[in-house]
Amino acid sequence: MSEPRRLEVLRAIVEDYVHSREPVGSKALVERHRLGVSSATIRNDMALLEEEGLITAPHTSSGRIPTDKGYRLFVDRIAEVKPLSAPEKRAIRALLESADDLDDVLDRTVRLLAQLTNQVAVVQYPHLGAASVRHIEFVLLAPGRVLVVLISTNGAVQQRVASVPAGTQEDELADLRHRFLGKVSGVRLPSVPQELAACTAELPPARQALGKSLAHSLEQLSGANREDRIVMAGTANLARSTLDFPLTIGPVLEALEEQVVMLRLLSEMEQDALGVSVRIGRENPYGGLAEASVIATGYGPDALAKVGILGPTRMDYPTTMAAVRAVARYLSRILDES
Amino acid sequence: MSEPRRLEVLRAIVEDYVHSREPVGSKALVERHRLGVSSATIRNDMALLEEEGLITAPHTSSGRIPTDKGYRLFVDRIAEVKPLSAPEKRAIRALLESADDLDDVLDRTVRLLAQLTNQVAVVQYPHLGAASVRHIEFVLLAPGRVLVVLISTNGAVQQRVASVPAGTQEDELADLRHRFLGKVSGVRLPSVPQELAACTAELPPARQALGKSLAHSLEQLSGANREDRIVMAGTANLARSTLDFPLTIGPVLEALEEQVVMLRLLSEMEQDALGVSVRIGRENPYGGLAEASVIATGYGPDALAKVGILGPTRMDYPTTMAAVRAVARYLSRILDES
């Protein structure tokens, strides 16, 4: 009952099962992998592994499949990361470098990752905490309605419509814009509210109402930032793995659509040493994802925003993890450059 | 073989089948609907309907189900639009009126429509042809990289990054912005390229390269407009109707993700007298949607942008059509107001 061989058996089970979707038995195992022992020995090992809760048998006399715990051990201790192929790397670079817009970059990223992994890919908008104010703009849309635009150093443009006193004139807006911009230009986004508070306090009484409304909008834009949005692609890949989800893929689709769920999930994932974080099956806080795994990692400044994929627990972890890591790396590089 | 009764039979078949998902037979029909005749007579009628290709029998001796052609006739000649319930109407109004941003409005709209119809809802960004230029802005992000922002009268903000000569300074940008804005302020978006062409021609030679690059970006923003984007919600609803899609929902998800496909589809749909346009099953140009129906209608200025839903051919057309129409109507109203 040597420890190393037991792990080797677990690895073989995981790999075969991921490959074939069928419970794998002792005999098939010794045939496909050259472990130097007979099927009976493997059977003993498998009994042990089952006792430890790493594998399980769907019914009395059938092969074993890995449990969540088994996958976890596999990911943590056994799997070695497979590097991407050279063509894949080239494809990543080519695709991402030809993008200009932030939206464009993220859009290409998810599509690429979805195609690379054959899973659903998600990417969170990059964290703007490190960015600062480049520009603000007030545009009078209609009496009492002003479009507030905030442009930050990383190229993100955010807008919001504010309600203001009905009689507001263009020149009032220009004046306020000048005042505000003087205060917050170059200021880090998280610090914007304080600066604005100081500024509005100094305003002449006639401008107070207008100023407060506009400042409020700016605070909203700078605070509750775009980082709370995600982009996704590859939902069609779920359909192919429909057999891996017990009843339907409904709950999974629901989770994906509820951005709040995905955002919490992503933010909870801390990356470990390898730089990629994995949530397997029921490790997952959300019930609808009990049969799903999420692989994600941070990217961009301080790696605060996340990019990753979601798929069935039965997935090729090493390859997928490599793809996620590679894409995140390129993505960070692109964002640094611009 | 009275014509009106045959249509009545078709209606009954469609309604029962939509309700039960099971082929409906002659006997069940006379029991559930009080047609004044016996099952034998119905059988004769059904034989006729089958000859006309309006219904079909899955196997030799089983009830009939409507064909695409049958649904078509049902929609065109038989169905009467069911008005929405008062609570539903109230919900629509409440939800949409509390939105401010254009993005926000569209987002709420699709979610609402998806929930109302239990199908996948899609909405196309409103056509900006009628809008005109409110403002433009150039922001120097990094040496050689300028963020070009175009704000139009309907509150849409669009941005793009342009590559410019490396040595470009802030004051050059300010100068060009002033020149451009003078020319295009208030101009309809489609006319922007001509105005800009005239303007760049007059530039001093030293500004030509920079001017052309910026003008090009502005043209892109004004021309290939946001109308070529769609927002969607309710994909999880597809999972529930998984039984209505023959093999998998894969092709449908693919179509939904390929915005190009959906955009072409929507743009090809002309609304008929009722104000709602319907594509049933194979009427649909895209193969992956052979078992799906699309219900859409225009909204906004000139009803050029589309809002609608996608679901299995076996759906409750009257109710769904009513929901689409109602939502489009409210949506138009909201956009008019802002």
Added chain:
DNA sequence: GTTAGCACTCAACACGCCTAAGTGCCAAGT
């Protein structure tokens, strides 16, 4: 600690049978 052998279990498949629902058609009725 490993292995061969053996009895045992159980899903999956195939077969045959039966029933219920439904059809088409015909001859009689209005």
Added chain:
DNA sequence: ACTTGGCACTTAGGCGTGTTGAGTGCTAAC
């Protein structure tokens, strides 16, 4: 000229039965 009751016919689907094959656990020998 329709409508109707009756009847023979078709077929999917449910149900029990038997068979097969992959796989297990255990024991005794190596």
